[in-house]
Every structure is written in structure tokens, then in C-alpha cells.
Amino acid sequence: MVFNDSPTIYGLIGHPLGHSFSKDYFNRKFEDENINAQYQNFDLEDVNQLMELLSEYPDINGLNVTIPYKEQVMPFLASIDEDAQQVGAVNVIKFFKDENGELVSLRGYNSDSPAFGRTIEPLLNDARKSALVLGTGGASKAVKHALEKLGIEVKLVSRRKSASTIVYEELTKAMVAQSKIIVNTTPLGMYPNVDQCPDFPYRFLTHEHLCYDLIYNPDETMFMKKSKEAGAEVKNGLEMLLLQAFISYEIWTQANE
Secondary structure (H helix, E strand, O other), rough: OOOOOOOOEEEEEOOOOOOOOOHHHHHHHHHHOOOEEEEEEEEEOHHHHHHHHHHOOOOEEEEEOOOOOOOOOHHHHHOOHHHHHHHHHOEEEEEOOOOOOOOEEEEEOOOHHHHHHHHHHHHOOOOOOOEEEOOOHHHHOOOOOOOOHHOEEEEEEEOEEEEEEEEEOOOHHHHHHHEEEEEEEEOOOOOOOOOOOOOOOOHHHOOOOOEEEEOOOOOOHHHHHHHHHOOOEEOHHHHHHHHHHHHHHHHHHHHOO
């Protein structure tokens, strides 16, 4: 189909974006559904380049946000959805424009949290009531929020000790036995660094454990391989990624509030 009007632009901001799945996914969706839109990657070396980007591309109608800007982008937004406020991270930006197409305001949302929650809920059981979440970035906050909404107790694990985290060296067999859900929210193991994984005591895992890696490339990360070798059930982040993309598009195209 040939469109006479300029396409609506959606996109992704982050740095670096070499691993991004979103561009191919959305452009295939637009082509298949005859939607006059394009999805572009905008690799920003600094989050302060956002306003310059919006000036250069006035046809942008929505953005996804990825590492490392899910928290840094929040001061640029006029408002933030309640769930995103509770998470403390934004990965979807909705554009509000006037009747002339001029940008009025930006509002932040988080699609990671509901997407993760929907994908892990069918895997929960009576044994899986407590979780160790590896990492403390924006994705970790979304995962923690989703798990707590499902009634799961969450402990954050980091390389650095703080009042709200424990460090990998402190993990004992008893801690791992108590927490039957392990979620990797770090980028360790992401292509091309496929030999990396969190420094987790995999030997303490059992068949009762669920080890969920938010990474989707490669399909099976080193974290998943080591977990599976110890008998745990494993899952990668592809289903979550697809679902959060769907939620993003719903946010962008729903009637303005």
C-alpha cells in the first residue's frame, strides 16, 4: 500500500542499541497491518540529547526507552503514570500534541512491569513465594514491582552492598533454598558477550527453582544453561519483550487522557 501522508514515527532511545529487537518487530507489524508508520533507533550518547532529537523529528509520536535511560529520562517528562512512579523507571513515552500537531507534553509509562508479571504468573506455585532479583537497574525495579503485586517477597542482589541489597558473596544455600524464583535483570550474558553470567551460586539450585533471564539474545544464556544443569526450570525474556512491545503500542495509540 502507498501512503500519501508522511509516516508517523515511533522509536527507541538508549545507548548502545546494537542489540535492539524493537525496530524489526515494529516495522514488520506496520507493514503487515498496513499502518503508515516507521520505527527508528535513536542512539543517544547522552540523555540530554532528547530535546534536540524531538526538535529534529517533529513527527515522533512515541518512544521506547532502554538502558541506560529508564531512570534518567524521567525529569524530562511532564507527568508519569502511577505504576511507572511506583517502579521508579520509564520505558514508554507517550506524546500529547495539539490539533496542529505541536508537542504539548510527554508522559512516562512502564510496560516492563505488567509484561513481566503476565509472563511469570503462570509459572508460579506454592513453593515459589520468594524471589532473588539480580541487578538494581530500571529493569530490576520493574520486576520487583511486578513480583510484589503478585504477592512475592523480593530481595535484590547486587555487586555493591547497600541498605536495600545483598551482595553475591553473601548468598548462602539457605537463602537460595528459600527463594525459589531467581530473576536476572543484568545485561551479563547478552550477545555478543554470551560467555558471561552473574556470579551466582548455581550449585544451590534445585528442580523447584524457576530461573528467569530477561535477556532474549541468545535464546539460552549462560545463566540459563548453568541453572538448567542444576535442575532448575528456565525461561528467557522473549515473551516479555513481545508483550511489552504490544503494551507500548497500546499506550501510544490509545485516546488521550
